[in-house]
Amino acid sequence: MKGLKRNRGLKIxxxxxxxxxxxxxxACNPKTDxxxxxxxxxxxxTTALTSISTHRGTLQLKANVLxxxxxxxxxxxxxxxxxxxxxxxxxxxxxxxxxGIVTVKVVLKSNESVSDxxxxxxxxxxxxxxxxxxxxxxxxxxxxxETMTGTSSDEFVASIEWVLASDKQTYIDAITQAETTLTxxxxxxxEVNAAVNALELATTIFNNAKQMGTKSIDNINxxxxxxxxxxxxxxxxxxxxxxxxxxxxVSPVSASYITGFGLIMDAGNEFSTSSxxxxxxxxxxxxxxxxxxxxxxxADMMIAYNDGQGRTADYxxxxxxxxxxxxxxxxxxxxxxxxxINTDLTLNGNSTDVFIFQIAGTLTMAANTKITLTGGALPExxxxxxxxxxxxxxxxxxxxxxxxxxxVSMGTGSxxxxxxxxxxxxxxxxxxxxKP
Numbered sequence: 001m002k003g004l005k006r007n008r009g010l011k012i013x014x015x016x017x018x019x020x021x022x023x024x025x026x027a028c029n030p031k032t033d034x035x036x037x038x039x040x041x042x043x044x045x046t047t048a049l050t051s052i053s054t055h056r057g058t059l060q061l062k063a064n065v066l067x068x069x070x071x072x073x074x075x076x077x078x079x080x081x082x083x084x085x086x087x088x089x090x091x092x093x094x095x096x097x098x099x100g101i102v103t104v105k106v107v108l109k110s111n112e113s114v115s116d117x118x119x120x121x122x123x124x125x126x127x128x129x130x131x132x133x134x135x136x137x138x139x140x141x142x143x144x145x146e147t148m149t150g151t152s153s154d155e156f157v158a159s160i161e162w163v164l165a166s167d168k169q170t171y172i173d174a175i176t177q178a179e180t181t182l183t184x185x186x187x188x189x190x191e192v193n194a195a196v197n198a199l200e201l202a203t204t205i206f207n208n209a210k211q212m213g214t215k216s217i218d219n220i221n222x223x224x225x226x227x228x229x230x231x232x233x234x235x236x237x238x239x240x241x242x243x244x245x246x247x248x249x250v251s252p253v254s255a256s257y258i259t260g261f262g263l264i265m266d267a268g269n270e271f272s273t274s275s276x277x278x279x280x281x282x283x284x285x286x287x288x289x290x291x292x293x294x295x296x297x298x299a300d301m302m303i304a305y306n307d308g309q310g311r312t313a314d315y316x317x318x319x320x321x322x323x324x325x326x327x328x329x330x331x332x333x334x335x336x337x338x339x340x341i342n343t344d345l346t347l348n349g350n351s352t353d354v355f356i357f358q359i360a361g362t363l364t365m366a367a368n369t370k371i372t373l374t375g376g377a378l379p380e381x382x383x384x385x386x387x388x389x390x391x392x393x394x395x396x397x398x399x400x401x402x403x404x405x406x407x408v409s410m411g412t413g414s415x416x417x418x419x420x421x422x423x424x425x426x427x428x429x430x431x432x433x434x435k436p
Contacts, residue, residue: 156213174202223300240430
């Protein structure tokens with residue numbers, strides 16, 4: 001009986017010892033699985049581009065792992081070549097090899113089910129070692145296109161470079177030879193270098209043959225129209241506190257088509273005045289000799305317009321008519337459509353240089369923009385010969401002579417240093433018009 005009690009006590013002691021040991025082990029081994037799992041990964045490029053368009057170009061890609069405080073953000077990069085080929089390193093830098101589309105993939109190392117893909121378009125990859133030759137050919141063709149051909153320097157204004165036809169043909173032959181070499185299936189580095197050097201030499205010879213033009217542009221003769229700062233065939237209107245310095249006139253319409261000026265007739269009925277104008281106002285129904293005076297001025301205005309439109313162009317369709325932010329030198333410019341000035345335009349030339357802008361469409365100048373003259377250029381030597389409407393924006397500062405086949409509108413608070421000649425109407429709105 002005593003033996004049974006001893007065995008039972010021993011078992012209870014052993015059980016209690018085991019439980020104590022278990023608690024001790026638990027205390028010594030706390031839970032360690034407190035990691036934060038990744039929920040998603042996405043690919044972006046550091047430049048927001050999804051294309052490579054330069055030869056042997058690269059694109060830095062980034063793996064965006066969420067949540068941002070995830071414990072293990074390690075990823076593996078790979079690229080699946082499609083119509084194009086490329087390589088990628090484990091820093092996410094994609095390097096272009098051939099044109100086409102490749103798919104870049106990023107996979108979370110700790111969980112391959114978390115991944116993302118991105119298609120990248122590759123272009124302009126020249127085969128093997130031909131890139132330097134291709135670049136040289138491109139530059140040569142641009143150089144060729146920017147150089148005019150002629151027989152005498154007085155065919156071109158001073159800002160234009162030109163060459164004789166024979167010099168141009170020699171250069172064309174050299175470019176053609178380089179292009180033929182480029183089409184060769186495979187080229188050694190030595191062959192590429194030789195072709196590049198040959199074209200570089202041809203370019204040097206071509207550039208040395210260039211001459212600057214000496215052509216001078218005759219001013220447009222305004223005749224008796226030059227005695228007016230504004231001249232119109234159908235009417236002149238104003239609102240707001242307009243200020244005009246110079247004479248204005250309308251013909252063949254009467255003085256009733258001059259509105260907003262508060263006309264004050266002079267004693268002889270030959271002209272009127274206005275508090276908004278420093279000068280005289282003329283209309284076709286005023287007393288003689290005003291009607292004949294205006295008839296001659298209008299005729300001279302028409303002759304000047306036709307002269308301006310008939311000049312031989314030095315530049316055609318330049319910048320497709322968008323002159324925003326451009327700087328132009330003296331010359332005759334021609335466009336078959338509209339011309340825009342959305343940001344400041346600079347005209348550079350000396351005091352005798354002439355600028356003629358032949359515009360078959362409209363001329364539009366955005367609000368709060370300006371035409372700046374540099375180098376001594378003068379507004380009376382600048383002519384905008386416009387077949388359609390002219391619209392000068394609010395607060396804009398215009399320089400030059402407007403010869404318009406239709407109407408001219410000057411926005412609120414605009415200014416013009418020059419003259420306005422319109423074959424229809426002229427409208428002003430708190431505009432300052434000053435005859436140079």
